[in-house]
Amino acid sequence: MRNMKHIFKKEFKTYFVSPIAYIVISVFLVVIGWLFFSTFFLNRQASLTQFFSLLPVTFAFIIPAVTMRLFSEEINVGSYEILLTMPVFFKDIIIGKFLAAVAFVGIMLAPTIIYAFSISFLGDLDWGPVIGGYLGALLLGATFSAIGLLASSLTRNQVIAFIIGMVICFSLTVLVDFMLFFLPNSFVGIFQYLSASFHFKNIAKGMLDSRDILYFLSVSFIALYGTNLIMQEKK
Amino acid sequence: MIKIENLNKYYGELCAVNNVSFEIHKGEILGLLGPNGAGKTTIYRVLTGYLSPTSGTIKVMDYNIYDHQIEIKKCIGYLPEEAPLYRDMLVFDYLNYIADIRGVEKNRKLSHLHELADLCNLNEVMHKTIDELSKGYRQRVGIAQALMGNPEILVLDEPTSGLDPNQIAETREIIKKIGKEKTIVFSTHILSEAEVTCDRVVIIDEGKIVADDTIDNLRNLLHEKSFENIFRKLTRGN
Numbered sequence: 001m002r003n004m005k006h007i008f009k010k011e012f013k014t015y016f017v018s019p020i021a022y023i024v025i026s027v028f029l030v031v032i033g034w035l036f037f038s039t040f041f042l043n044r045q046a047s048l049t050q051f052f053s054l055l056p057v058t059f060a061f062i063i064p065a066v067t068m069r070l071f072s073e074e075i076n077v078g079s080y081e082i083l084l085t086m087p088v089f090f091k092d093i094i095i096g097k098f099l100a101a102v103a104f105v106g107i108m109l110a111p112t113i114i115y116a117f118s119i120s121f122l123g124d125l126d127w128g129p130v131i132g133g134y135l136g137a138l139l140l141g142a143t144f145s146a147i148g149l150l151a152s153s154l155t156r157n158q159v160i161a162f163i164i165g166m167v168i169c170f171s172l173t174v175l176v177d178f179m180l181f182f183l184p185n186s187f188v189g190i191f192q193y194l195s196a197s198f199h200f201k202n203i204a205k206g207m208l209d210s211r212d213i214l215y216f217l218s219v220s221f222i223a224l225y226g227t228n229l230i231m232q233e234k235k
Numbered sequence: 236m237i238k239i240e241n242l243n244k245y246y247g248e249l250c251a252v253n254n255v256s257f258e259i260h261k262g263e264i265l266g267l268l269g270p271n272g273a274g275k276t277t278i279y280r281v282l283t284g285y286l287s288p289t290s291g292t293i294k295v296m297d298y299n300i301y302d303h304q305i306e307i308k309k310c311i312g313y314l315p316e317e318a319p320l321y322r323d324m325l326v327f328d329y330l331n332y333i334a335d336i337r338g339v340e341k342n343r344k345l346s347h348l349h350e351l352a353d354l355c356n357l358n359e360v361m362h363k364t365i366d367e368l369s370k371g372y373r374q375r376v377g378i379a380q381a382l383m384g385n386p387e388i389l390v391l392d393e394p395t396s397g398l399d400p401n402q403i404a405e406t407r408e409i410i411k412k413i414g415k416e417k418t419i420v421f422s423t424h425i426l427s428e429a430e431v432t433c434d435r436v437v438i439i440d441e442g443k444i445v446a447d448d449t450i451d452n453l454r455n456l457l458h459e460k461s462f463e464n465i466f467r468k469l470t471r472g473n
Binding site: 002003006007010013014017018077078079080081082084085086087088089235 | 333
């Protein structure tokens with residue numbers, strides 16, 4: 001537990017000593033701000049629904065960029081060897097790094113709360129879906145972070161880690177939605193259940209259903225457990 | 236202190252360490268020598284818990300490598316070859332982080348950091364990023380990292396490789412200083428260095444032990460004065 005905290009602190013700090021954090025946050029805010037506000041005034045609706053519906057795809061690209069270095073860089077530089085010979089458990093390393101990425105996603109999302117406040121001046125904003133949306137965004141961010149971490153543990157090359165992470169996250173958001181057209185009816189339910197954006201949309205409507213929360217928790221757990229298996233395998 | 240028994244390590248089909256057994260006694264400075272690719276680094280990696288052995292056991296004090304890995308890691312400080320550190324961190328931040336992870340108590344941490352900075356001559360660079368440091372300094376940060384938390388055993392993988400003669404002399408001084416209190420296992424390609432520093436040497440070649448004795452005993456045994464010739468005779472060089 002104590003070591004998890006130290007690893008979390010170190011990883012979180014590392015984000016902000018290099019320019020990566022500032023670049024990723026700026027890119028995220030510019031892209032999502034532009035996509036959202038370019039159609040916002042046409043809709044004539046004081047709601048953040050459009051903003052939240054953009055999040056899964058944006059996250060699928062941005063979060064693997066946040067997590068790609070977590071293991072790849074260590075394996076490449078060799079500091080992984082020192083880390084693994086310290087008296088720490090694998091789970092401390094994995095969860096410490098995972099929480100650092102989730103905290104980073106939280107920091108990245110925080111400035112967008114300004115959108116909610118400024119929109120609330122324009123019209124009657126329903127805060128239920130907004131709160132649900134941010135909660136869902138954090139769950140989605142955590143799940144994608146876990147997937148990104150898994151991708152990062154697979155390779156010493158950060159670009160490959162980014163691509164693997166992005167492909168998995170992207171598949172969970174877009175591909176599953178698109179595939180629904182081509183599937184026989186009996187499969188639709190199963191594939192829909194696998195889609196991260198489907199569960200995210202449910203939460204972002206302001207409905208807190210345990211099935212959706214369970215989905216994010218279980219995908220995160222599977223990815224983190226997979227990371228643990230890969231670390232064991234490397235020994 | 237350390238007892239390695241019938242250690243084997245395979246990478247797929249490749250046998251890196253072949254049935255190696257030796258002991259390291261308390262307070263000893265042991266030189267693990269051998270040509271490149273002989274399996275030294277693999278032995279270190281298994282000993283420090285970075286890799287798991289294919290078969291065989293290692294006991295450190297009374298701890299078994301299979302059941303008490305964390306306890307073993309607590310009593311071993313390890314410097315891998317080329318000192319792979321976090322390059323974007325300040326030296327102070329890095330050592331502070333290692334102190335936290337190694338469980339150095341809060342009230343003792345700062346004095347311990349100063350102690351190690353003095354021992355390894357790091358005072359001038361404490362507030363530089365590791366990236367800016369010369370190789371000699373980086374190596375010394377690596378040694379300070381290995382000494383953090385006062386582990387009883389130090390494992391140093393080629394601590395002097397790639398350094399200039401002055402830096403080699405400085406590093407050797409540090410090793411000798413620490414060697415008075417601790418058990419040290421280290422490897423080097425500079426045989427004269429092994430001659431002056433080591434109490435005993437274990438020479439390995441192609442994953443197998445070819446000699447385990449003091450250098451003087453090896454001289455008598457092989458009727459050969461120069462340690463370099465002994466090394467070449469025992470390994471593939473003859």
